[in-house]
Amino acid sequence: xxxxxxxxxxxxxxxxxxxxxxxxxxxxxxxxxxxxxxxxxxxxxxxxxxxxxxxxxxxxxxxxxxxxxxxxxxxxxxxxxxxxxxxxxxxxxxxxxxxxxxxxxxxxxxxxxxxxxxxxxxxxxxxxxxxxxxxxxxxxxxxxxxxxxxxxxxxxxxxxxxxxxxxxxxxxxxxxxxxxxxxxxxxxxxxxxxxxxxxxxxxxxxxxxxxxxxxxxxxxxxxxxxxxxxxxxxxxxxxxxxxxxxxxxxxxxxxxxxxxx
Amino acid sequence: xxxxxxxxxxxxxxxxxxxxxxxxxxxxxxxxxxxxxxxxxxxxxxxxxxxxxxxxxxxxxxxxxxxxxxxxxxxxxxxxxxxxxxxxxxxxxxxxxxxxxxxxxxxxxxxxxxxxxxxxxxxxxxxxxxxxxxxxxxxxxxxxxxxxxxxxxxxxxxxxxxxxxxxxxxxxxxxxxxxxxxxxxxxxxxxxxxxxxxxxxxxxxxxxxxxxxxxxxxxxxxxxxxxxxxxxxxxxxxxxxxxxxxxxxxxxxxxxxxxxxxxxxxxxxxxxxxxxxxxxxxxxxxxxxxxxxxxxxxxxxxxxxxxxxxxxxxxxxxxxxxxxxxxxxxxx
Amino acid sequence: xxxxxxxxxxxxxxxxxxxxxxxxxxxxxxxxxxxxxxxxxxxxxxxxxxxxxxxxxxxxxxxxxxxxxxxxxxxxxxxxxxxxxxxxxxxxxxxxxxxxxxxxxxxxxxxxxxxxxxxxxxxxxxxxxxxxxxxxxxxxxxxxxxxxxxxxxxxxxxxxxxxxxxxxxxxxxxxxxxxxxxxxxxxxxxxxxxxxxxxxxxxxxxxxxxxxxxxxxxxxxxxxxxxxxxxxxxxxxxxxxxxxxxxxxxxxxxxxxxxxxxxxxxxxxxxxxxxxxxxxxxxxxxxxxxxxxxxxxxxxxxx
Ligand SMILES: Nc1ncnc2c1ncn2[C@@H]1O[C@H](COP(=O)(O)OP(=O)(O)OP(=O)(O)O)[C@@H](O)[C@H]1O
Ligand SMILES: [Mg+2]
Numbered sequence: 016x017x018x019x020x021x022x023x024x025x026x027x028x029x030x031x032x033x034x035x036x037x038x039x040x041x042x043x044x045x046x047x048x049x050x051x052x053x054x055x056x057x058x059x060x061x062x063x064x065x066x067x068x069x070x071x072x073x074x075x076x077x078x079x080x081x082x083x084x085x086x087x088x089x090x091x092x093x094x095x096x097x098x099x100x101x102x103x104x105x106x107x108x109x110x111x112x113x114x115x116x117x118x119x120x121x122x123x124x125x126x127x128x129x130x131x132x133x134x135x136x137x138x139x140x141x142x143x144x145x146x147x148x149x150x151x152x153x154x155x156x157x158x159x160x161x162x163x164x165x166x167x168x169x170x171x172x173x174x175x176x177x178x179x180x181x182x183x184x185x186x187x188x189x190x191x192x193x194x195x196x197x198x199x200x201x202x203x204x205x206x207x208x209x210x211x212x213x214x215x216x217x218x219x220x221x222x223x224x225x226x227x228x229x230x231x232x233x234x235x236x237x238x239x240x241x242x243x244x245x246x247x248x249x250x251x252x253x254x255x256x257x258x259x260x261x262x263x264x265x266x267x268x269x270x271x272x273x274x275x276x
Numbered sequence: 277x278x279x280x281x282x283x284x285x286x287x288x289x290x291x292x293x294x295x296x297x298x299x300x301x302x303x304x305x306x307x308x309x310x311x312x313x314x315x316x317x318x319x320x321x322x323x324x325x326x327x328x329x330x331x332x333x334x335x336x337x338x339x340x341x342x343x344x345x346x347x348x349x350x351x352x353x354x355x356x357x358x359x360x361x362x363x364x365x366x367x368x369x370x371x372x373x374x375x376x377x378x379x380x381x382x383x384x385x386x387x388x389x390x391x392x393x394x395x396x397x398x399x400x401x402x403x404x405x406x407x408x409x410x411x412x413x414x415x416x417x418x419x420x421x422x423x424x425x426x427x428x429x430x431x432x433x434x435x436x437x438x439x440x441x442x443x444x445x446x447x448x449x450x451x452x453x454x455x456x457x458x459x460x461x462x463x464x465x466x467x468x469x470x471x472x473x474x475x476x477x478x479x480x481x482x483x484x485x486x487x488x489x490x491x492x493x494x495x496x497x498x499x500x501x502x503x504x505x506x507x508x509x510x511x512x513x514x515x516x517x518x519x520x521x522x523x524x525x526x527x528x529x530x531x532x533x534x535x536x537x538x539x540x541x542x543x544x545x546x547x548x549x550x551x552x553x554x555x556x557x558x559x560x561x562x563x564x565x566x567x568x569x570x571x572x573x574x575x576x577x578x579x580x581x582x583x584x585x586x587x588x589x590x591x592x593x594x595x596x597x598x599x600x601x602x603x604x605x606x607x608x
Numbered sequence: 609x610x611x612x613x614x615x616x617x618x619x620x621x622x623x624x625x626x627x628x629x630x631x632x633x634x635x636x637x638x639x640x641x642x643x644x645x646x647x648x649x650x651x652x653x654x655x656x657x658x659x660x661x662x663x664x665x666x667x668x669x670x671x672x673x674x675x676x677x678x679x680x681x682x683x684x685x686x687x688x689x690x691x692x693x694x695x696x697x698x699x700x701x702x703x704x705x706x707x708x709x710x711x712x713x714x715x716x717x718x719x720x721x722x723x724x725x726x727x728x729x730x731x732x733x734x735x736x737x738x739x740x741x742x743x744x745x746x747x748x749x750x751x752x753x754x755x756x757x758x759x760x761x762x763x764x765x766x767x768x769x770x771x772x773x774x775x776x777x778x779x780x781x782x783x784x785x786x787x788x789x790x791x792x793x794x795x796x797x798x799x800x801x802x803x804x805x806x807x808x809x810x811x812x813x814x815x816x817x818x819x820x821x822x823x824x825x826x827x828x829x830x831x832x833x834x835x836x837x838x839x840x841x842x843x844x845x846x847x848x849x850x851x852x853x854x855x856x857x858x859x860x861x862x863x864x865x866x867x868x869x870x871x872x873x874x875x876x877x878x879x880x881x882x883x884x885x886x887x888x889x890x891x892x893x894x895x896x897x898x899x900x901x902x903x904x905x906x907x908x909x910x911x
Contacts, residue, residue, distance in 0.1 A: 064911075071485060073911050097487035105485075105911065111478035114471075122475040123486045125468040132496070135467035136460040140280045142467060149468070189486050337698055339705070406895055409640045409701050413836070414895060417888030424885050430874045481911055530709065537702060576717065579709035586703045587691055 024049045024225050025070070025193055030079030032062070032069050032249075039065040041249035042079070047193070052219060052226045054236045056260075057246035058269055063229045064106055066246075067195050070227075071103055072096040083193065098126060102191035104182040106198050106229075112171030116162060116181060119170050120153040123188035153188065160184045160214070176207050180214075187222060194218070197229045212238050237261065245269065295451045302447060311447050315515050317554045318447075318454040319508045324535040324550040325461050325543060326504035331533070332541035333465060334497035335477025337412045340399065340419030341505055341532045346426060346524035347395045348388035348506025349513040353441045354432050355384065356514065361442050381444045381514065385453070385507045392506025393499045395422070400498030404491045419529055426521040437520030438513075445514040453511055457504050462543055464500075473497055527575055534578050537585050553578075610744050612862050618750045618819065620858025621757040625812030626835030627842070627850040628764065629681075629805025635781035635845040636801045638697065642704035643684055644809060645832020646711035649825060651677035651810025652726075652817045653719065659727045666729040670756070670814050677810025678803040685802040690795070708832075715825030723824040726817040753815045760811055761851065764804070768847060773800055781845060830884055834861070837891045843904025852902060860886060 023046040032040040040062045047053050055063045068074040070081055072093040081088045088096050111119050130141045157163045160180050165173060170181060179199055186194060196215070200208045212235050218224050230236050236243060237257040245253040245260060247269040253260055260266055302311060327341045364380060367373045399418045406414055432438050464470050472493050475483040480490050513519045535553050539546030557574050626648050633641045654676040658669035688707050692700045730752050734745045768774040776797045779787040788794050816831065817823045838857040842849025864886050865879035877885070894901065 068911055073481070073485075092489075092491075093481075093484035094487050094489045097485055103485055105482065109479050109482040109485075111475050111482065113478055114474055118471055118474070121468070122471045122483070122488070125472050126487050130467070132464065132469055132500075135469050136463050138284070138463050143280065146467070185486070337701070405899065409697065410840075410895055410899070412701060413640070414892050417891055421885050421888055424881055425875070428875060428877055428881055530705070533702070533705075573713075573717075575709055576713035579706045579713060582706035583688060583703055583710065586695075586699050586706070587688070 022048055024051075024084055025227070026080075026082045027066075027070075028080040028082075030066075030069060030081060031077045032065050032074055033077050039249050040069060043246070043249065043251055045244060045251070047225055047227055049192075049225050050219060050223070051241045052215070052228060052239055054228045054230060054240040054243045055246060056230065056233075056236055056243060057252075061246040062249040063246055064197055065249075067103060067197055067227075067229065070096070070195065071101060097189060097191075100190070100192035101195065102186035102189045102193070103195035104179075104186055104197055104199060106201070108178050108182055110170040110178055110182060110185070112169065114170060115167050116157065116170050116173070117150075117153055117166040119181060119185050120156060120188045121149055123185045124149050124153065124190075126189075156184050156188055176203050179203065180211075187218070192223075192225060194224050194226045195229075196226060198231060199228070200230060200232045200235050208232055208235055211235070215239055291455055292452070295448055295455070298447065298451065312515070313555070313558055315445075315447055315450050315511075317551055318450040319512050320532070320535065320550045320554045321454045321547055322457045322504055322508040322511075323532050324539070324546050325458055326501045326508075327532045328536050328539065328541065328543065328546050329461055329464070329473075329504075330497050330501040331536050332539075332546070333470060333477065334473040334494060336494055336497060337409075338399075338415040338498070338501075339412050339526075339529050339533055340415035340417075340422075341501070342524040342526070342528035343399075343415075343419035343422040344392040344395055344502040344505035345509040345512070345528070346419075346422050346521070347502075348392040348509030349519050349524070350426060350432050350438065350509075351391040351506075352384045352388040352510040353438050353513040353519055355387065356442055356444070357438070357440060360384070364442075377444050378449070381449060381510075384444075384514075385510045388510035389503040389506040392509065393503040395506075396498040396500075396502025397495065399502075400495035404494060416526070416529075419524075419526065423521045423525060426524075433520075435521075437518060437522075439518050441513050441517045441519070443515060443517050445511045450511050450515065453507060457507070458543065458547065461504075465543070469493070469496075527578075530575075530578055530582075534582050534585075537582065610742075612866075613859075614744060614746055614750065616858040616862035617855065618753060618858070619862060620855040621754055622812050622816050622819070623831065623835045623838050623857050624851045624854035625757060625760065625815070626809050626831060627838040627854045628761075628847065629809045630836050630839040631842070631844055631847060631850040632777070632801050632805045634839070636777060636784070636798050637689070637700075639689065639700050640704065640836065641684075641689075641802075641805075642701070642832075643688075643707040643711060644805070645828030645835070646708050646715075647677050647680055647684070647806045647828070648809040648813040648816070648832060649715065649823070649828035650680050650711065650813070651806075652813030652823045652827060653715075654810065655814030656724060656726055656817055656823050659729050666752075666818075669729065670811050673810040673814045674807040675810075677813070678807040681802040681806025682799055685799055690798075708828075712825055712829070719825055721825065723822040723827075726821050726823055728821070729818050749819060753819060756811070756815065760808060764808065764847070767804070773797065777801055830887075834887045837887045837894075840891060840901055841894050843901025846901070846903045849901055849903035857887070857890070860890065 025045070025047040027043055027045040029042045029044055030040055031038065031042055043066065055066060057063055065074065069076055070088065072088065072091050072095070076089055083099055083101065086099060088099070091099075111122060114122065130139065130145055134142050154163060154166065157166055160183070162177060162181060162184065165177065170178065173181060179202070183196065183199060199215070200211055203211065215226065215228070216239055219226060228236070228240070240257050243255065243257055243260045244251055245263070245266050252265045252269055253263045255263075302314070323341065323345060327338065330336050330338045330341075360380060364373070364376060367376055395418075399415055426432065427435050472483065472488045475486070475488055476490050476493055484490050509524075531553060535549045536546060538549040538553070556577065560573060560577070626644065629644050629647070630641060633639060633644070651673040655669045655673035658664045658672045659666070664672065684707055688703050689700055692703060730749045732747050732749050734747050735751070738744060738746050768777060776787070776792045777800070779790065779792055780794055780797045784794060787797075813823075816827070834857055835854065838853035839850045840853070841856060842851070842853030861883050864882045867879050867882060869877040869882060871877065
């Protein structure tokens with residue numbers, strides 16, 4: 016399959032995820048083209064995070080198919096999906112709280128290393144060269160996100176907003192093609208959110224990224240998205256440009272609550 | 277090339293000469309009893325730092341480490357009593373003999389380590405499915421099964437223990453093994469591999485999401501940790517010349533867990549704790565003689581220390597040893 | 609065969625009494641209370657003292673042992689586990705192992721390591737008419753123990769399903785935070801659960817002592833581990849699961865004790881060795897094959 020016949024980077028085809036009797040994602044289809052920023056919105060419990068978990072291999076699909084540039088992701092364990100170039104953040108921040116900020120990043124860059132256990136145990140020359148390279152790259156990334164001053168601090172001691180930023184840099188440190196951000200602005204004040212919005216847009220250019228974003232902050236979503244997909248009860252109820260979505264009656268209804276049946 | 281390795285080469289030669297000096301000098305200064313205590317201290321350093329890789333760094337709680345030591349001790353002791361001694365017999369009294377013995381012991385340590393590593397692989401596999409408390413029970417079961425098997429295995433003496441193991445190991449060799457183990461584990465901790473293990477300890481789901489193969493690393497931690505425990509077992513057996521399943525029971529595993537917990541996961545403190553806890557029973561032996569205690573008070577003290585370490589020093593200890601976030605069960 | 613079955617059920621009954629404490633405590637606290645086997649041991653010794661020093665009648669001795677064990681459970685919970693409630697779970701686990709070893713060793717310090725004879729509080733002779741008619745040997749002990757176990761289990765079911773505190777226990781098991789928000793005093797519920805589980809284990813300790821005729825400071829170790837395996841086998845957190853698991857463990861253990869396994873000429877495992885090893889084998893197998901246990905609900909960690 017070449018990129019001409021299939022321009023999408025990520026393709027979901029009638030994906031279904033269920034927990035026992037509960038169907039969290041229901042026959043969802045979705046395409047994300049390279050360089051796009053697509054937002055996934057919907058009320059609480061709509062199934063947005065579950066979509067991320069399905070893409071990254073955390074939860075298995077009951078039905079359907081997920082492909083990254085034509086490579087099927089179904090059945091792959093999370094670390095294999097990550098190595099194919101999919102990185103993510105978590106809704107409830109999951110940093111390595113006891114490790115330093117720098118080590119959080121270096122842990123994410125482990126597959127950029129080229130030395131084995133024995134070389135590590137012997138501190139070979141290759142070990143030294145690789146470690147120096149990883150360290151330099153980690154510091155550069157931290158600089159981009161204004162975290163260089165925190166390099167030696169334990170990640171768990173950072174203020175909330177910085178933890179969210181660190182989680183994004185940590186995801187970037189894996190060198191992804193597709194970045195999944197789960198509510199990156201949650202708990203941030205408007206000024207922080209604005210800065211984050213600019214940052215996210217700049218990432219796409221700088222790292223030739225494609226981004227799938229889950230966010231409740233409508234200003235952020237409307238400001239950065241190329242396209243928006245709206246979920247409710249695991250189903251897509253609307254999709255289109257931010258302007259199209261803003262006026263869609265189905266979307267307004269989903270957010271304002273269902274009429275009584 | 278040389279610029280990179282030379283400083284360390286100098287360091288190791290220096291450490292080596294100090295150790296040789298100790299080996300030649302100490303037996304003259306100290307009696308056999310004190311030398312034996314030093315051997316035990318060094319063995320426990322190897323055991324505790326290797327358990328620290330599994331418990332402290334990878335965060336996989338194991339309370340069956342003595343089982344790995346038992347495998348290394350029994351496998352190599354059996355090899356020596358059945359084949360090794362015969363192999364070396366023709367050279368007895370010759371000038372080459374000491375050199376041959378060292379070469380033989382090095383090979384043997386490696387074999388003992390491999391045998392134990394195989395056991396580590398076996399117990400590492402359940403660790404892929406089990407977390408926290410369940411894994412602890414499984415490792416406990418593993419250690420007990422090893423002990424029960426050895427108690428019933430007649431070729432290695434069964435319940436009477438295995439006697440007549442040649443004394444090939446020496447204070448010098450045990451100290452060298454301790455230095456090599458500590459250096460290797462320290463370097464490992466300071467590499468992408470060590471950081472991957474730390475990441476798994478902190479948050480397995482996040483580690484996987486960053487492309488870290490948790491299954492591979494967790495198994496590796498058990499295999500490497502078990503390898504060094506097997507090496508320690510080999511050195512122990514070839515020093516004391518007598519081993520019994522009792523030497524590798526639950527109490528031994530708990531002793532090692534206590535050392536790691538007291539050390540707070542930090543390599544240097546683990547070494548200090550290993551020294552302290554190994555010397556403790558020797559001190560107690562004197563007290564016991566004076567007080568005429570009817571039983572060995574070690575376990576009571578270990579358990580009280582374990583509780584105290586958790587309740588009193590918990591902030592400091594736990595931050596280093598245990599995952600920062602609550603977690604690690606089958607259900608949250 | 610039916611003889612074996614009766615022995616298995618008697619053993620299973622004692623395991624059930626211990627397993628329930630594991631499962632209930634795990635339910636509310638998500639903690640394997642390693643010291644539970646030692647609560648069983650202490651209960652047994654309290655019963656021994658009540659019977660042979662104070663010459664109390666059997667039923668009263670059981671009651672005293674239950675109260676004593678419940679107090680011990682409360683002290684352990686208060687002193688060792690509550691301070692670690694918000695610490696990582698492994699911290700509580702390490703402490704639990706410490707408490708278990710401490711109690712064993714204090715027991716040895718105070719009572720000595722040698723087993724003590726338990727008075728035959730109930731006539732150990734077989735019931736004659738059953739032996740004549742059906743050909744199975746059932747002792748009066750077995751009948752009394754089974755009846756008492758059944759009564760305790762019925763009482764427990766009533767407490768858990770009918771009383772207010774029982775409902776609170778179930779709520780805390782389901783979701784501790786939600787229970788707290790609903791105004792349930794979680795600390796009290798956890799303390800009560802410890803007392804209840806410990807009391808039942810204390811009764812088990814007396815039955816075990818009477819049944820086997822001895823008690824010693826290390827007696828809690830193996831029964832404790834086997835009861836724990838029973839709880840995991842049935843699905844930890846599930847009360848009926850613990851009973852089912854205990855019964856199965858009784859069956860398995862009685863089954864293998866008459867087996868001799870000849871792995872090779874140099875490795876012959878007899879029933880008495882196998883009996884203990886098989887518990888661990890069952891545990892590792894169940895954890896690998898069906899970690900939620902027979903009656904437990906499988907759960908997936910939310911991410
Ligand atoms: N591991 C799980 N086990 C059982 N049910 C789950 C699990 N994960 C998610 N669910 C359920 O699936 C549904 C969708 O959850 P999901 O987290 O995907 O929603 P969401 O759209 O991300 O909501 P929010 O905006 O609150 O984050 C919910 O009803 C949730 O309770
Ligand atoms: Mg969500």
